[in-house]
Amino acid sequence: MHTARLRTRSFRRLLKTATLPLGIAALSNCGGTAPAPSVATPPPAPALSANVSAAPSKPVVNVTLASVGLDPLAIDRSQDPCTDFYQYACGNWLKTVQIPADEPAWSRSFNEIQKRNELELKRILEEAAKPGAADPVTQKLGAFYGACMDEAAVDKAGVQPIRALLDRAASVRDAKSLSAVVTELHAVGINPLFDTSPTQDADDATRWIANLDQGGLGLPDRDYYLRDDENSKKLLATYHDHIARMLVLAGIPEKRAAAAATDILALETELAKISKTKVERRDPKGMFNRLNRAGVAKALPAFDWDGYWKGLGFPAIQEISVTAPKFFEGLQTLVTATKPAVWQSYLKWQIVRSTASLLSKPFVDERFRMQQALTGQPELPPRWRRCVHATDASLGDLLAQPYVKDHFPGDSKQSAQTMVSAISTAMGSDLDALDWMDAETRTRAHEKLASLAYLVGYPEKWKAYDFAVDAKSYAQNVGRSRNYELKRELAKIGKPVDRIEWQMTAPTVNAYYDPQRNQMVFPAGILQPPFYGINQSLPVNAGAIGMVVGHELTHGFDDEGSQFDAKGNLKSWWTSIASDKFKAKISCVEKQYSAYEALPGLHVNGALTLGENIADNGGLKLAFEAYRALRKNAKEAVVADGMTEDQQFFLGFAQSWCSVYRPDFERMVVQTNPHSPPRFRVRGPLTNTPQFAEAFSCKQGTPMHPQNTCSVW
Numbered sequence: 001m002h003t004a005r006l007r008t009r010s011f012r013r014l015l016k017t018a019t020l021p022l023g024i025a026a027l028s029n030c031g032g033t034a035p036a037p038s039v040a041t042p043p044p045a046p047a048l049s050a051n052v053s054a055a056p057s058k059p060v061v062n063v064t065l066a067s068v069g070l071d072p073l074a075i076d077r078s079q080d081p082c083t084d085f086y087q088y089a090c091g092n093w094l095k096t097v098q099i100p101a102d103e104p105a106w107s108r109s110f111n112e113i114q115k116r117n118e119l120e121l122k123r124i125l126e127e128a129a130k131p132g133a134a135d136p137v138t139q140k141l142g143a144f145y146g147a148c149m150d151e152a153a154v155d156k157a158g159v160q161p162i163r164a165l166l167d168r169a170a171s172v173r174d175a176k177s178l179s180a181v182v183t184e185l186h187a188v189g190i191n192p193l194f195d196t197s198p199t200q201d202a203d204d205a206t207r208w209i210a211n212l213d214q215g216g217l218g219l220p221d222r223d224y225y226l227r228d229d230e231n232s233k234k235l236l237a238t239y240h241d242h243i244a245r246m247l248v249l250a251g252i253p254e255k256r257a258a259a260a261a262t263d264i265l266a267l268e269t270e271l272a273k274i275s276k277t278k279v280e281r282r283d284p285k286g287m288f289n290r291l292n293r294a295g296v297a298k299a300l301p302a303f304d305w306d307g308y309w310k311g312l313g314f315p316a317i318q319e320i321s322v323t324a325p326k327f328f329e330g331l332q333t334l335v336t337a338t339k340p341a342v343w344q345s346y347l348k349w350q351i352v353r354s355t356a357s358l359l360s361k362p363f364v365d366e367r368f369r370m371q372q373a374l375t376g377q378p379e380l381p382p383r384w385r386r387c388v389h390a391t392d393a394s395l396g397d398l399l400a401q402p403y404v405k406d407h408f409p410g411d412s413k414q415s416a417q418t419m420v421s422a423i424s425t426a427m428g429s430d431l432d433a434l435d436w437m438d439a440e441t442r443t444r445a446h447e448k449l450a451s452l453a454y455l456v457g458y459p460e461k462w463k464a465y466d467f468a469v470d471a472k473s474y475a476q477n478v479g480r481s482r483n484y485e486l487k488r489e490l491a492k493i494g495k496p497v498d499r500i501e502w503q504m505t506a507p508t509v510n511a512y513y514d515p516q517r518n519q520m521v522f523p524a525g526i527l528q529p530p531f532y533g534i535n536q537s538l539p540v541n542a543g544a545i546g547m548v549v550g551h552e553l554t555h556g557f558d559d560e561g562s563q564f565d566a567k568g569n570l571k572s573w574w575t576s577i578a579s580d581k582f583k584a585k586i587s588c589v590e591k592q593y594s595a596y597e598a599l600p601g602l603h604v605n606g607a608l609t610l611g612e613n614i615a616d617n618g619g620l621k622l623a624f625e626a627y628r629a630l631r632k633n634a635k636e637a638v639v640a641d642g643m644t645e646d647q648q649f650f651l652g653f654a655q656s657w658c659s660v661y662r663p664d665f666e667r668m669v670v671q672t673n674p675h676s677p678p679r680f681r682v683r684g685p686l687t688n689t690p691q692f693a694e695a696f697s698c699k700q701g702t703p704m705h706p707q708n709t710c711s712v713w
């Protein structure tokens with residue numbers, strides 16, 4: 001669940017798609033990883049002019065690439081690093097890696113780490129599920145996982161777990177009964193029409209108010225309904241078919257199901273038309289509209305709002321922000337003009353699609369069929385993986401406790417802290433050196449940097465899960481969990497913001513920056529090789545995890561983050577001169593990335609990915625400066641198979657991004673995700689980094705050292 005109105009800027013592609021959160025969000029595990037490399041002998045030293053300008057007078061210590069934490073066998077030495085450094089650093093890995101059949105993509109870092117994490121979580125859960133667990137935490141984990149793994153019981157229950165909800169959907173006769181059923185569904189985490197959550201007040205980030213967001217779609221984004229190219233039309237046809245099949249599984253006769261699917265698709269298309277685009281949603285000011293209770297009732301009077309807040313258990317909520325006022329105004333027309341029979345079908349569909357993964361095999365398989373059409377993934381992940389993820393989603397902080405005991409060595413916290421502090425120092429020097437920033441704005445930027453906080457490893461305070469878990473009913477457990485989470489979230493409204501609360505679980509292989517808390521968070525899950533390793537050299541750790549830290553820090557100053565002040569309030573701290581110069585700088589980045597062609601005819605969306613690209617560029621630059629500062633007083637220069645420390649830094653960075661995507665998945669990512677595909681996350685920042693060209697002696701005019709470059713931070 002997203003706790004903040006403005007989604008936190010996560011580091012990795014977190015694809016919580018509207019339709020299919022399960023397998024896609026979990027970029028991971030199982031099956032064939034990179035096969036054994038064919039090279040038996042150590043590769044020769046690179047044909048590069050060794051550049052030891054960082055430490056010209058230091059004695060040289062020669063070691064191997066593997067000993068500093070780099071993968072010599074991933075490198076394709078037939079490639080010129082100045083032509084395409086990603087192909088150079090990852091080329092051989094790309095030639096040999098196979099995407100596991102139950103994955104849409106595979107990466108050398110995120111997926112490999114997550115695969116290890118999942119196996120560990122599986123071990124913990126299998127242990128917990130054994131009879132006789134003494135403590136209540138273990139019992140609860142074991143019961144939840146056990147109920148999920150009991151496929152026979154799940155299959156036997158069939159459609160039964162959602163029967164009562166489907167009957168309620170069939171009771172809709174008018175706007176009033178529609179409101180009542182939508183309320184009941186929201187209470188159990190099924191979200192037709194719109195989404196409700198708490199959000200930090202844009203004008204006072206210390207307090208929570210309510211937030212209403214557009215929603216109610218089954219495809220990953222509004223644009224899927226409105227594009228008319230061949231590929232999109234094919235997907236829409238598959239989606240229509242998918243809805244009809246799901247309705248049949250829910251008990252609707254086949255003949256009526258096809259017509260109902262047509263109605264549902266038409267209704268969702270109308271919802272899509274009144275929804276904001278992903279790029280529009282990147283404007284924080286536009287996303288915050290303080291309508292409050294009266295304003296919401298005025299925008300959509302046909303809906304029973306008093307009944308809604310009361311039904312959710314929060315009748316007194318008054319302060320409400322709306323992300324897309326036009327969406328709620330548009331709903332007024334839809335609510336009054338759409339026939340009750342269409343609402344009945346739409347609600348049934350929303351119930352089935354939100355619960356299919358909890359139901360019997362036919363539902364699970366049908367849900368996967370649609371996922372497959374979107375991602376190209378051939379196989380459903382094995383049940384244990386799905387159950388590990390379900391347990392993480394419902395009882396995350398319980399599962400995290402045994403995990404961090406064994407998998408968060410104290411030194412990784414120390415190391416992350418050292419990295420954060422070195423990178424903050426680098427950002428401070430960077431701010432002083434910027435020629436485009438005036439003194440007033442610079443002072444404010446320093447203030448923001450000084451108050452930027454961070455959390456590492458795992459939360460100080462674990463969340464409680466005060467709901468009953470039944471060892472026999474998986475669907476019921478998830479329903480209770482969703483209801484509990486909704487209440488936990490909405491109960492924040494009117495209360496002060498708790499700055500030590502985490503928005504990711506500790507085993508998650510990711511990181512985020514939250515602009516309204518001016519805070520970055522690095523879960524234990526990401527502080528592992530190849531991002532961070534105690535045996536990896538400092539340049540390699542800096543290129544990998546250091547760049548992650550720099551990336552999150554730069555989010556505080558990207559096109560969105562820069563609109564929030566040191567306290568997390570949406571308040572401009574820029575002079576108009578500095579602001580104009582900043583806009584010109586970021587428009588260079590937008591153009592640079594828009595020119596990248598991900599698939600034939602499909603370019604990266606420079607506007608959608610702008611914040612992430614600014615963060616990648618800033619992150620690499622800051623990590624490099626931090627690494628140089630940390631190695632300044634080193635007594636010797638370490639050369640690894642002929643590679644200087646600078647070269648090791650850039651290789652450490654690039655190799656943490658070696659990734660391969662199925663084409664369908666890549667299409668979806670480019671169309672919906674704010675991150676650029678990994679190869680551009682490597683090429684883009686490197687072409688803008690003069691120290692890279694220097695480290696690998698790339699002549700100006702080579703693809704990796706172009707004439708025109710972009711630089712923001």
Ligand SMILES: [Zn+2]
Pocket residue numbers: 009010011012551552555612615
């Ligand atoms: Zn990011």
